[in-house]
Structures are given as C-alpha cells and as structure tokens.
Amino acid sequence: MSLELHGTVHRGDFQRHVDVTADNGEVVAIVGANGSGKSTVIHTIAGLAALADGSLIVNDTPWDVPANNQWVSPEQRGCGVVFQDVRLFPHLNAVQNVMFGLRSGGVKRNDALERAMETLSEVDAHAFALRTPASLSGGERQRVALARALVMKPRVLLLDEPFSAVDERSHADFLQLLPRIVRETGAIALMVTHDHSDVSAIASRVVGL
Amino acid sequence: MRKPSTSLGLRAIALFAFILVALPLLSIFIRTPWSELGNIASQKTTRDALFISLETSVIAAIVAALLGVPLSWMLARSTARGTSLVRTICIVPMVLPPVVGGIALLTAFGRRGVFGRFLYDWWGVSLPFTRTAIVIAQVFVALPFLVLAVESAFRQLDTGLEDAARTMGASPLRVFLRVALPGARGSIVAGIALAWARSLGEFGASITFAGSFPGKTQTLPMAVYELVATDYRASLVMSLILVVISVGVIATMRDRWMTGAQR
Numbered sequence: 001m002s003l004e005l006h007g008t009v010h011r012g013d014f015q016r017h018v019d020v021t022a023d024n025g026e027v028v029a030i031v032g033a034n035g036s037g038k039s040t041v042i043h044t045i046a047g048l049a050a051l052a053d054g055s056l057i058v059n060d061t062p063w064d065v066p067a068n069n070q071w072v073s074p075e076q077r078g079c080g081v082v083f084q085d086v087r088l089f090p091h092l093n094a095v096q097n098v099m100f101g102l103r104s105g106g107v108k109r110n111d112a113l114e115r116a117m118e119t120l121s122e123v124d125a126h127a128f129a130l131r132t133p134a135s136l137s138g139g140e141r142q143r144v145a146l147a148r149a150l151v152m153k154p155r156v157l158l159l160d161e162p163f164s165a166v167d168e169r170s171h172a173d174f175l176q177l178l179p180r181i182v183r184e185t186g187a188i189a190l191m192v193t194h195d196h197s198d199v200s201a202i203a204s205r206v207v208g209l
Numbered sequence: 210m211r212k213p214s215t216s217l218g219l220r221a222i223a224l225f226a227f228i229l230v231a232l233p234l235l236s237i238f239i240r241t242p243w244s245e246l247g248n249i250a251s252q253k254t255t256r257d258a259l260f261i262s263l264e265t266s267v268i269a270a271i272v273a274a275l276l277g278v279p280l281s282w283m284l285a286r287s288t289a290r291g292t293s294l295v296r297t298i299c300i301v302p303m304v305l306p307p308v309v310g311g312i313a314l315l316t317a318f319g320r321r322g323v324f325g326r327f328l329y330d331w332w333g334v335s336l337p338f339t340r341t342a343i344v345i346a347q348v349f350v351a352l353p354f355l356v357l358a359v360e361s362a363f364r365q366l367d368t369g370l371e372d373a374a375r376t377m378g379a380s381p382l383r384v385f386l387r388v389a390l391p392g393a394r395g396s397i398v399a400g401i402a403l404a405w406a407r408s409l410g411e412f413g414a415s416i417t418f419a420g421s422f423p424g425k426t427q428t429l430p431m432a433v434y435e436l437v438a439t440d441y442r443a444s445l446v447m448s449l450i451l452v453v454i455s456v457g458v459i460a461t462m463r464d465r466w467m468t469g470a471q472r
Contacts, residue, residue, distance in 0.1 A: 080376075085369065
C-alpha cells in the first residue's frame with residue numbers, strides 16, 4: 001500500500017502545491033496554520049476536490065491525474081473519512097450512521113449491524129448506539145464518526161482533526177488504537193492535527209503546510 | 210411583555226389586507242344554509258363531485274410527488290447548462306391562466322393533438338374528457354408548487370452530508386434516497402400537501418381538458434360553478450366544503466411552509 005500526492009490542491013480561489021507520501025501501516029500527520037490547505041488535502045485524497053495539476057497515485061492506481069483525464073470517483077476510492085465538522089447523518093442514530101457505508105456496499109442488514117456494534121465497542125461508543133447525533137456531545141459524535149470510518153476497513157484513512165472534542169482519557173485511548181488498527185490492516189492514515197503531542201505520539205511522518 | 214413598535218398607518222393597511230381576504234371567506238360561513246347542509250351535502254351531484262375531486266386530487270398529488278421530487282433534486286443539484294431554462298418552463302403553469310393550460314393540454318394530448326394523435330392511432334387511447342385528463346390537468350397545474358417548495362429545501366441541505374455519503378461508497382441514487390430525501394422530508398410533505406390542495410381547487414385547466422360531466426369528470430369546483438346560476442345554496446355548501454379543506458391544509462402546513470427545510 002502506498003500513496004503519492006504531488007500536485008496543486010485547490011478549493012475556490014485557494015491553491016497550494018503539496019507533496020505527500022505514505023506507505024503501508026503509516027500514520028502521516030499533516031500540520032500547518034489555519035487556512036494552509038490541510039482540509040483541502042484531505043478532500044482531494046477523498047475525491048471531494050480535484051487536483052489542479054500533478055498526480056495522486058494510490059497503490060499504482062491513478063486516482064487523480066488531470067493531465068491524463070484519470071479520475072477515480074469518491075465512491076470507488078474506499079477512503080474512511082472523519083471530517084472536521086463530523087457530518088453524521090442527523091436522521092440516523094449512531095449505529096445506523098456506522099452501518100451506512102456497509103449497507104451501501106451491499107452488506108446484509110444483520111451482518112452490518114453486528115460489524116457496526118463491534119466497531120462502536122472498539123471506540124467505546126456502544127453505550128449510545130441508539131442515540132441520534134443531536135443528543136450526543138461533541139466527543140461522542142467524534143467517536144461515532146471514527147467508528148463510521150473504521151468499520152469499512154479502509155485502505156486510506158483520512159482524519160481531519162479527529163480528536164478535537166474528545167476528553168483526555170479517550171484521546172489517550174485513540175492514540176493507542178489508531179496506530180494499532182493502521183498496522184493491523186496495512187492501511188495508510190493521514191491525520192490533520194494542531195496537537196504536537198499527537199504528532200510525536202503516533203506520526204511516522206510529518207507533512208508541513 | 211414588550212409590544213412590537215409598528216406605526217398606526219402600517220397597522221391599518223395590514224388590517225385592511227386581512228379583511229380583504231377574510232371577509233369573503235367569512236361570508237360563505239354566514240350565508241351557508243346550515244339547516245340544509247346535510248341534505249345538500251348528501252345529494253348525488255355533491256357526493257359524486259366530492260368523490261371525483263378527492264380521488265383525482267389524491268392521485269395527482271402522488272403523481273406530482275413521484276415526478277416532482279426527483280425533478281426538484283435535479284434542478285437543485287444540476288450544474289448543466291439549460292437548468293435555469295428547464296426550471297423556468299417547469300414553473301410556468303403557476304402563472305399561466307389555468308384555462309390556457311387546459312388549451313395547451315388539449316393541443317398536446319387531444320385525439321388529434323400533437324402527441325395525442327399517436328396515442329389514439331397506435332393504442333386507441335383518448336385522454337380528453339376522462340378522469341385521467343383531470344389528473345393530468347391537476348398535475349400540470351400543481352407540479353410547480355411542489356417543485357418550488359422542494360427544490361428550495363434541497364438547496365438548503367448541507368452538501369457536506371452528501372459528500373460524506375459518497376466517500377462511504379453510496380451511489381448517487383442512494384445519496385438521494387437515504388440522505389437528501391430524509392433531510393428534506395418536512396418540505397416534501399408540505400409540497401405534497403400544497404400540490405394536493407391546488408389539485409383539489411383546480412378548475413380552469415380541468416374543465417377545458419376534461420369537461421364537466423356529472424358523475425364522470427365533474428369535480429367539486431366545476432359543480433360549484435355550474436350551480437351558481439341554478440342552485441346558489443347548493444353551490445354555497447360545496448364552497449364551504451372546499452374552504453374547510455383549504456383552511457385545514459393551511460393550518461396544518463403553515464409552519465412547514467414558513468420555515469422551509471428545517472422542519
């Protein structure tokens with residue numbers, strides 16, 4: 001598993017050249033000031049924004065090479081994304097949110113439910129599986145969002161400030177959990193963070209913007 | 210409690226506007242022959258017209274929803290050239306005199322119409338002056354109301370949720386069904402109710418395209434119109450039925466129309 005992003009990311013009038021490289025089982029931290037384009041990098045890798053030029057190659061597959069008109073849609077990329085603004089579906093409860101991607105991939109309801117509950121347990125969120133996002137605290141929502149991204153066993157895990165609202169104990173738990181999952185699944189994790197202790201705790205590589 | 214500060218002049222104008230709308234409605238209540246209400250309401254002409262109105266308007270509201278909700282979604286999300294033109298054409302029936310709509314439908318789907326001739330020549334189908342024609346006329350007139358309400362709700366939805374669904378492998382159809390539809394549910398219900406109420410009151414396009422045959426294509430508004438000259442009291446009772454239904458719809462849905470997609 002490898003990821004190579006060399007090119008210009010853009011959103012609206014904002015443009016920036018970035019170089020991001022990641023290998024099997026790595027957690028890569030993306031750091032930088034506000035407005036430096038960290039979230040745009042996450043969106044570009046997820047397929048929600050396109051490169052202006054350059055290339056994004058994952059496992060030798062060109063996901064986005066504008067010069068050759070090569071493009072893989074976000075539905076086909078299979079990235080697990082934890083968005084900065086969480087983006088849980090408000091009309092679904094926690095476990096239904098986690099099941100959403102599995103059901104989209106054709107997993108049967110009962111199997112999806114079982115896997116979703118397992119993943120919620122892994123992030124210590126099973127206690128509020130039946131509650132809707134509106135009734136959860138910021139930290140609880142982030143746990144559910146993390147479970148929703150992890151349940152798909154993604155090849156590329158994209159985390160945009162995933163721990164900004166969780167309490168200290170959970171934060172410490174996640175810092176142990178994340179590298180373990182990435183190692184076990186052979187995935188790549190790219191994590192936007194402002195927290196230098198996160199970087200030194202789990203990142204094997206740092207990209208500064 | 211703090212009183213809102215409005216000028217006396219503005220209040221007088223507002224009161225006049227309210228009276229302009231409320232007085233005619235109130236007059237129907239005042240003049241309705243209440244002692245004969247049961248008798249007139251149970252007459253065959255009234256029962257038939259009410260049944261045809263309810264049957265066709267409910268079918269029209271369902272058809273308008275099945276066609277109008279996907280159309281609203283396309284209009285809300287499409288970036289293709291010509292979207293604006295399509296939207297304009299779709300809402301034209303809203304401002305078109307309904308009788309002109311009826312003429313347009315007759316010209317399109319009449320037995321010798323632009324498209325109707327093929328329906329008749331190939332399959333022997335003749336639409337004008339049937340109950341199906343009423344439904345088509347009602348959908349034609351009511352669809353823009355639904356589209357305006359629902360498109361506005363889709364536009365207000367957080368596209369970030371749709372993006373999140375796509376990263377989870379959801380197809381465009383699944384994004385529409387499982388993310389957009391629930392998000393706009395309140396406005397869709399309101400749009401359907403509005404389309405139904407508009408269909409129930411439809412007169413001009415229906416009478417032109419479907420005629421007014423008692424027991425066959427005569428809806429309640431058509432019966433009201435025909436009875437004005439011959440049996441004013443019966444037309445008052447039928448009008449009362451329509452007013453009560455309309456007030457009921459508005460009272461139930463008022464909050465949803467006022468607040469758009471949030472409910």
